[in-house]
Amino acid sequence: MTNPAQGQAPNPQRPTGSKTMTDLLALVDAERTLVNWLLRQRGACLADIVAHTQIELAATEAMLNDLIATGFLVYDVSADPAVYRPNLVSRKPRTVPDQLWNAMD
Amino acid sequence: MAQVISIHSFRGGTGKSNLTANIATAVASHGKRVAIVDTDIQSPGIHVLFGLDEEDFTHSLNDYLWDKCSAKDAAYDVTAHATTASGTSADISGTVYLVPSSLKVGEIAKILREGYDVGLLNDGFHDLIDQLNLDYLFIDTHPGLNEETLLSIAISDRMVIILRPDRQDFLGTAVTLEVAQKLDVPDITLLVNKAPDIYPRETLIDKVQTQYGVPVGGLFYENDEMLQLASGGIFWLHHPDHAFSQEVHIVARQLIAAES
Numbered sequence A: 001m002t003n004p005a006q007g008q009a010p011n012p013q014r015p016t017g018s019k020t021m022t023d024l025l026a027l028v029d030a031e032r033t034l035v036n037w038l039l040r041q042r043g044a045c046l047a048d049i050v051a052h053t054q055i056e057l058a059a060t061e062a063m064l065n066d067l068i069a070t071g072f073l074v075y076d077v078s079a080d081p082a083v084y085r086p087n088l089v090s091r092k093p094r095t096v097p098d099q100l101w102n103a104m105d
Numbered sequence B: 001m002a003q004v005i006s007i008h009s010f011r012g013g014t015g016k017s018n019l020t021a022n023i024a025t026a027v028a029s030h031g032k033r034v035a036i037v038d039t040d041i042q043s044p045g046i047h048v049l050f051g052l053d054e055e056d057f058t059h060s061l062n063d064y065l066w067d068k069c070s071a072k073d074a075a076y077d078v079t080a081h082a083t084t085a086s087g088t089s090a091d092i093s094g095t096v097y098l099v100p101s102s103l104k105v106g107e108i109a110k111i112l113r114e115g116y117d118v119g120l121l122n123d124g125f126h127d128l129i130d131q132l133n134l135d136y137l138f139i140d141t142h143p144g145l146n147e148e149t150l151l152s153i154a155i156s157d158r159m160v161i162i163l164r165p166d167r168q169d170f171l172g173t174a175v176t177l178e179v180a181q182k183l184d185v186p187d188i189t190l191l192v193n194k195a196p197d198i199y200p201r202e203t204l205i206d207k208v209q210t211q212y213g214v215p216v217g218g219l220f221y222e223n224d225e226m227l228q229l230a231s232g233g234i235f236w237l238h239h240p241d242h243a244f245s246q247e248v249h250i251v252a253r254q255l256i257a258a259e260s
């Protein structure tokens, strides 16, 4: 039997929209400032983001991709041009029971 | 551009709902179009100041967050409910809308348990601004720092923090200010409420401003008339000549001046 305490493999299927405002506070300055700004704008396209951050394109894109990977942003291609939008919820989905079940497998 | 103003305090009972209703109505008396959103989902209450109860609303903020209605459907024109001491409607030249939060136990529990999409709340604020053609959107909040208050801080143009001259409030306000700075709030105003009348005005204002390095927009003394009114109305309409009411108007004029 596996000890649940050792079953700490991160859930690869982490649902999007699982980040909260509290998580936002924990981001490093540059990322937090960018997400704050996107929250106020309610999303922005890459050109506008680059114009705002004044950081070079490649670095900005890398930061945006990181924020998508960690679930803070989504890339909405239904808009033209496509926009980066904050993807925050007020409560975390309860993933603990799932993790426990996985650990018991 | 409409201004989004959120009203906070770290601890409960500082006077957020009363000051929000009073200041918002005072701003509307200058011909402005304002809305108040009750984001205190856990313990809603600001509708009481307009003499309204549950039966007066078909929709609430909760319905909007569950996609059961548009944000505008949950906004009620309460201008005529701002009454004077004689019970007649005050002649407010602007308009006051209120978006109440549900008072149904099941609905409160559901939203606290399941949460909601933060983007939807943010979109709702902007829908209200656009569709009701607002000049100001006031957000009344639950005390302390929780997900709802963090969002309202993050998207506001101005944050008003209310504190009492009390050591616990002083500590909590420092925490709230730190969070506001992390969320890049452009303007912050402190309001001191429930000051005991033993404190001279200038001394207290000076002390608070020095402590936080943030301007004090108003100082309100604890008073019996307010206690007697017991949230049964908009104070300045009931006691137009009271020092508290004059201070409400000073704050309202500051908000209007800051925008123009």
Ligand SMILES: Nc1ncnc2c1ncn2[C@@H]1O[C@H](COP(=O)(O)OP(=O)(O)OP(=O)(O)O)[C@@H](O)[C@H]1O
Pocket: B009, B011, B012, B013, B014, B015, B016, B017, B018, B019, B040, B043, B141, B142, B143, B193, B194, B195, B220, B221, B222, B223, B224, B226, B227, B229, B230, B231
């Ligand atoms: N300056 C004042 N003098 C006397 N009583 C006051 C004063 N300001 C507010 N009160 C009273 O304090 C009580 C709490 O006020 P209010 O409900 O506005 O606070 P709140 O911060 O919104 O509370 P909560 O944190 O529960 O939402 C009310 O009974 C109100 O009448």
Ligand SMILES: [Mg+2]
Pocket: B016, B017, B018, B040, B045, B046, B140, B141
């Ligand atoms: Mg309140």
